[in-house]
Amino acid sequence: xxxxxxxxxxxxxxxxxxxxxxxxxxxxxxxxxxxxxxxxxxxxxxxxxxxxxxxxxxxxxxxxxxxxxxxxxxxxxxxxxxxxxxxxxxxxxxxxxxxxxxxxxxxxxxxxxxxxxxxxxxxxxxxxxxxxxxxxxxxxxxxxxxxxxxxxxxxxxxxxxxxxxxxxxxxxxxxxxxxxxxxxxxxxxxx
Amino acid sequence: xxxxxxxxxxxxxxxxxxxxxxxxxxxxxxxxxxxxxxxxxxxxxxxxxxxxxxxxxxxxxxxxxxxxxxxxxxxxxxxxxxxxxxxxxxxxxxxxxxxxxxxxxxxxxxxxxxxxxxxxxxxxxxxxxxxxxxxxxxxxxxxxxxxxxxxxxxxxxxxxxxxxxxxxxxxxxxxxxxxxxxxxxxxxxxxxxxxxxxxxxxxxxxxxxxxxxxxxxxxxxxxxxxxxxxxxxxxxxxxxxxxxxxxxxxxxxxxxxxxxxxxxxxxxxxxxxxxxxxxxxxxxxxxxxxxxxxxxxxxxxxxxxxxxxxxxxxxxxxxxxxxxxxxxxxxxxxxxxxxxxxxxxxxxxxxxxxxxxxxxxxxxxxxxxxxxxxxxxxxxxxxxxxxxxxxxxxxxxxxxxxxxxxxxxxxxxxxxxxxxxxxxxxxxxxxxxxxxxxxxxxxxxxxxxxxxxx
Numbered sequence: 001x002x003x004x005x006x007x008x009x010x011x012x013x014x015x016x017x018x019x020x021x022x023x024x025x026x027x028x029x030x031x032x033x034x035x036x037x038x039x040x041x042x043x044x045x046x047x048x049x050x051x052x053x054x055x056x057x058x059x060x061x062x063x064x065x066x067x068x069x070x071x072x073x074x075x076x077x078x079x080x081x082x083x084x085x086x087x088x089x090x091x092x093x094x095x096x097x098x099x100x101x102x103x104x105x106x107x108x109x110x111x112x113x114x115x116x117x118x119x120x121x122x123x124x125x126x127x128x129x130x131x132x133x134x135x136x137x138x139x140x141x142x143x144x145x146x147x148x149x150x151x152x153x154x155x156x157x158x159x160x161x162x163x164x165x166x167x168x169x170x171x172x173x174x175x176x177x178x179x180x181x182x183x184x185x186x187x188x189x190x191x
Numbered sequence: 192x193x194x195x196x197x198x199x200x201x202x203x204x205x206x207x208x209x210x211x212x213x214x215x216x217x218x219x220x221x222x223x224x225x226x227x228x229x230x231x232x233x234x235x236x237x238x239x240x241x242x243x244x245x246x247x248x249x250x251x252x253x254x255x256x257x258x259x260x261x262x263x264x265x266x267x268x269x270x271x272x273x274x275x276x277x278x279x280x281x282x283x284x285x286x287x288x289x290x291x292x293x294x295x296x297x298x299x300x301x302x303x304x305x306x307x308x309x310x311x312x313x314x315x316x317x318x319x320x321x322x323x324x325x326x327x328x329x330x331x332x333x334x335x336x337x338x339x340x341x342x343x344x345x346x347x348x349x350x351x352x353x354x355x356x357x358x359x360x361x362x363x364x365x366x367x368x369x370x371x372x373x374x375x376x377x378x379x380x381x382x383x384x385x386x387x388x389x390x391x392x393x394x395x396x397x398x399x400x401x402x403x404x405x406x407x408x409x410x411x412x413x414x415x416x417x418x419x420x421x422x423x424x425x426x427x428x429x430x431x432x433x434x435x436x437x438x439x440x441x442x443x444x445x446x447x448x449x450x451x452x453x454x455x456x457x458x459x460x461x462x463x464x465x466x467x468x469x470x471x472x473x474x475x476x477x478x479x480x481x482x483x484x485x486x487x488x489x490x491x492x493x494x495x496x497x498x499x500x501x502x503x504x505x506x507x508x509x510x511x512x513x514x515x516x517x518x519x520x521x522x523x524x525x526x527x528x529x530x531x532x533x534x535x536x537x538x539x540x541x542x543x544x545x546x547x548x549x550x551x552x553x554x555x556x557x558x559x560x561x562x563x564x565x566x567x568x569x570x571x572x573x574x575x576x577x578x579x580x581x582x583x584x585x586x587x588x589x590x591x592x593x594x595x596x597x598x599x600x601x602x603x604x605x606x607x608x609x610x611x612x613x614x615x616x617x618x619x620x621x622x623x624x625x626x627x628x629x630x631x632x633x634x635x636x637x638x639x640x641x642x643x644x645x
Contacts, residue, residue, distance in 0.1 A: 047483035050490075054257050054464075057457025061450045075250045078457065082253040083244070085487060086494040093491045099214035100492060100546070106212055117211060124208075125217040128224060135240040165244060 025185040031178055038171070039092040046092075049085040053078040072154045080161045087168025091175040119183055126176040133173045136166035198512040201226060205503075215549060216495035223499070223506040230510055239502065246501040247494070250453040251357055255497070256490035257456035258348050262304035263486045264463035268471050270434055271300050271313030277427035279321065280419045286393070289325055290335055290385030293318045297339025298378045302346040303438050303463075307584050311340035311595040319600045326396060326412035329603040330611030331388055337592040337608070338381055338615030341581035344547070346374045347442075348456065351547045351580060354497065355573045358555035362570075363452045364445065365644070368637040369574050373622060376632055377578075380618040388614075433466045446640060493548060500552035513556035520561040527565045528627070531572075534558045535579050542583035550580070570644075574633040575623055582619050585612045 060074035093099055101121075106114060140162040142148070149155040201222070208218040227235045247253070265271075275296040282288035282295075293314065301310040315336035322332035344351045347367035356363040441459045444450040450458055464482075468474040473482075507513045525533065537558075541550045562572055584592045587609055596608055626632050638644070 043484060043487065046487050047480065050256055050260060050483060050486055051464075053253075054260060054457040054460035057257070057454045058461045061444065061454050061458055065449055075453070078453070079248050079250055079253055082256050083248060085256070086247075086491050089487045089491045090495060093488055093495075094214075098488055098492050099216055099495060101212045101214045101218070102209050103212050105210050121211055121213045124221050125213060128217050128221040131224060132220065132240060132243075135237065138237070139240045139244075161244065161248065162240075165240065 025182070028178070028182045028185050032182065035091075035175060035178055036095065039095050039175070042088050042171070043092055046085040046089045049081040053081040053085075056081075072152070073156075076150060076152060076154060076156055080156070080164070083161050084164035084168070087165045088171070090168050091171040094172060094175050094179075115183070119180065122176060122180040122183065126173060126180055129169055129173040129176055133166060133169035136162060136169050140166045194511055194515050197226075197230060197510055198515060201507065201510070201512055209545070214495075215546065216492075216499045219496070219503040219549065220499040223503045226506050226510065231506070235509070242505060243498050243502050246505070247498045249357065250451075251353060251363060252494075252497060254453035254456035255350055255353060255493060256486065257453070257460045258305050258350060258353075259490045259493075260460040260483070260486045261456070261463045262306045262309055263482045263489075264460065264467055265300070265304050265434070266306065266309040266313055267482050267485070268467040268473055270303075270430075270467070270471075271296075271310075272317045273427070273430040274300055274434065275314055275317045275321075277424075277431045280424045280427050283419050285386075287386035287389030289322055290327070290331075290389055291382045293322065293335050294339050294378055294381045294385060297336065298342050298346065298374065299435070299438070301340065301343035302374075303434060305343055305348050305350060307340045307343035307581075308591055308595045310343045311336055311592050312599055314339065315596060316599045319596070319603075324412060326392070327389070328392060328607075328611075329600070330607035331392065332611070333596045333600060333603050333608040334611030334613075334615050335381070335385060337585045337590070337596050337612045338619075340592050340595070341584045341619075342374055342377065344581055344584070345370045345377070345574070345577050347371065348452075348459070349577065350493070351551060351577055352573065353452075354548050354551045355555070355576065358552050359559055359569050359573060361573060362641070365570055365637040365641055366573050367452075368446075368640055369570050369633040370577065372632045372636050373574055373578060373626060376625065377619065377622050380622060381615065384614060384618060430470060433470055437462050437466055496546065497548055497552065500549045504552055504556055507553070508556055516557045517560040520557070521564055527567075530561060530565055531567065531575075531627075534562065535575070538576060538579050539583060542580065547580045547583070551576075568630065568634060568644075570637065571626070571630050571633050575626060578619055578623055578626075582616055586616055 056074050056078050060071045063069040063074075064071055090099075105117070109117060140159055143157070143162050144159040148158045150158055204225075205219070205222050208222055209215065211218075213221070224236070224239060227239065275292070278292035278296045278299075279289060282292040285291060296314045296318065297310055300314055301307065304310055304313070315333075318336055319332045322335070323329055343349070347370055349367070349370060352366050352370060353363060355361070356366050437459070440462065441455055444458055445452060445455045464479070473479065504513070520530070538550060538554070541554065545553075559569060559572075563569060584590055587593065590612070593605070593608055593612065596603070597605060
C-alpha cells in the first residue's frame with residue numbers, strides 16, 4: 001500500500017528529506033518494518049476520525065436548524081476524534097521526518113558534526129516524548145480511577161481522550177527511540 | 192537567579208535548540224519542560240500533559256484540521272486549473288487581463304483552500320506556463336503567483352487568524368471579516384501593478400519588433416491576440432460555479448448565524464468533498480485516501496507545534512517572563528508608531544526561523560499588552576501582523592512560496608523569482624501604510640456586519 005505523498009504538496013515542507021533507509025542491524029531492521037506497518041495501520045482510523053469529525057459538525061448545524069434539536073455532544077465528540085487523530089498520527093508523521101525543524105545549520109557542519117547533531121536532536125526529542133507519554137499514562141490512570149469527566153452538560157469521561165494521547169505519544173517515543181538506535185547501531189548511517 | 196536572567200536564558204536556549212535542527216514541536220516542548228523542572232514547583236511537571244490537553248482541546252483550534260481537509264479536497268482536485276481557465280477566458284479582452292486573471296484566481300483559490308503554498312502550486316502550475324507562453328517575463332509571472340498565493344493567510348478562513356484570535360482572545364468572526372477589506376485592497380494593488388507591468392513589457396516587445404533588429408526582432412507572443420468566443424466562455428462556467436457557491440455558502444452559514452466557526456469548518460470540509468465527488472467524480476476510498484492522508488500529515492505537524500507552543504507560552508507566563516518583557520516594552524515609552532514598527536520588525540526576524548503559528552502564540556503575551564496600552568485596535572493589529580507574515584512567505588531567505596514556485600517552474604532562475612516578487616513586497620508594504628492611515632480598511636466591515644465593538 002502506498003500513501004503516495006509528495007513532499008511540498010499541501011504546504012508540507014520537509015526540511016530534512018533523510019529517511020531511515022536500510023537500518024543496518026537485522027533486529028533494528030525488523031523493528032523498523034514492524035513499526036512502519038503499525039504506523040500505516042494506525043493511519044486508517046486517523047483518516048476516518050477526521051472525516052467523521054467533519055460529518056458530526058455538519059450534522060450539528062443541520063440538527064439545530066432543520067430539526068430544532070439542541071446540540072450538546074457534537075463539539076466534544078469532534079474534539080476527541082481530532083485529538084485522537086492528531087496524537088495517533090504523530091509517529092507516522094515522524095517516520096518521514098514530517099515534524100519540521102530549522103535545517104539551516106545542517107549545511108554548515110561536516111559529516112561527523114552532523115551525525116552528533118542528529119544524535120542530540122533525536123535523544124532530546126525522544127526524552128521529551130517519552131516523558132510526555134509517561135505523564136499522559138499517569139493522567140489517564142488518575143482520570144480512570146477517580147472518574148474525571150469533562151465540565152460540559154454532556155460530561156463524557158476524560159480517560160477516553162487521555163488514553164488516545166498517551167498511546168499516541170508512546171508510539172511516537174518508540175518511533176524516535178528506533179531512529180536513535182538505528183543511528184547508533186549503524187555507524188555509517190546515511191549522512 | 193533573577194527574573195531577567197531566567198527570561199534571557201529561556202530565549203537563548205530556545206534559539207540554540209531551534210538551530211540544532213530539532214523538530215520545532217519537540218524543541219519547544221523540551222525547553223518548556225526543562226525550565227519547569229529547574230524553576231517551577233515539582234507539581235507543575237505532573238500536570239504538563241493535562242495542561243497541553245486542556246489548551247489544545249478547544250474546538251476553535253481543532254477546526255484547523257477541518258479547514259485543512261477542505262483545502263486538501265479542493266487542492267487535490269483539478270478545481271484550481273478550471274478556476275484559472277475560466278478567469279482567463281473571461282478577462283482575455285482586458286490589456287494585462289491574463290495577469291489580472293491570475294491574481295483573481297489566486298485570491299479565490301486562497302479563500303477556498305486557506306493555504307498559501309497550495310494556492311501557489313494549484314494556480315501557478317497552470318498560470319506560470321500560460322503567462323510565459325504569452326510573453327510575460329518569467330520573473331513577473333513568478334511574482335504574480337508567489338504574491339497572489341500569500342492571500343491564503345489573509346482571506347478567511349485563515350489558520351494564522353484562528354491562532355491569533357485564540358492568542359489575543361479576540362472574536363474569530365470579527366477577525367475573519369477584518370481580513371476581507373485589506374484582502375481586496377491587495378488584490379486591487381496586485382492587479383493594478385499587473386496591468387502597469389504588462390503595458391511596459393508590451394511596449395518594449397512592440398518597439399523591439401517594429402525596430403526589426405536581428406535577435407530582438409523576433410515577434411513576442413505578447414503581441415498575438417487570443418480571442419475566446421462567447422460559447423467557450425459560457426462552457427467554462429459550470430465547473431467554477433459550484434466552488435464559488437461553496438465559498439459563499441460557507442460565509443453565509445458563518446455570518447448568517449447558522450453555524451459556529453468550527454461547525455463551518457466541518458461543513459466546509461464535507462461540502463468540498465461532496466463537490467469534488469459530483470464535479471470530478473472523486474469518490475472512491477482509493478481516490479479519497481490521498482486527500483485524507485495529506486490532511487493528516489499537515490494538520491498533525493501543525494497541531495503538534497501549536498500544542499507545544501501553548502505549553503511554551505504557559506511556562507513563559509508562569510515564570511513571569513512574558514509579563515516582565517511586556518512591562519519592559521511598556522516602560523520604554525516608545526512613540527506609538529515606533530512601537531508598532533519595532534514589533535513588526537521583530538515578527539519579520541522571527542519569521543526567519545519559526546513558522547507563523549509559533550510566532551503568534553509565543554509573542555502574543557509579550558507584544559499585545561503594550562500595543563493595547565498604546566491604543567491600537569487588536570483586531571486591526573491582527574490583520575497588519577498577518578500581512579507582515581504574508582511578506583515573510585515571499586521574501587528571502589526563507590520565503591516558502593519562493594520554493595514552491597521553484598518546484599513548479601524549475602527553469603526560472605531563483606534570482607528572477609526573487610526580483611519578480613520584490614515589487615509585490617513593496618505593494619504589501621504600501622497596503623500596511625494605507626491601513627495605518629485608514630484603519631477602517633480592516634475594521635469597517637466587521638463593525639458594519641457585527642456592530643461596533645464593545
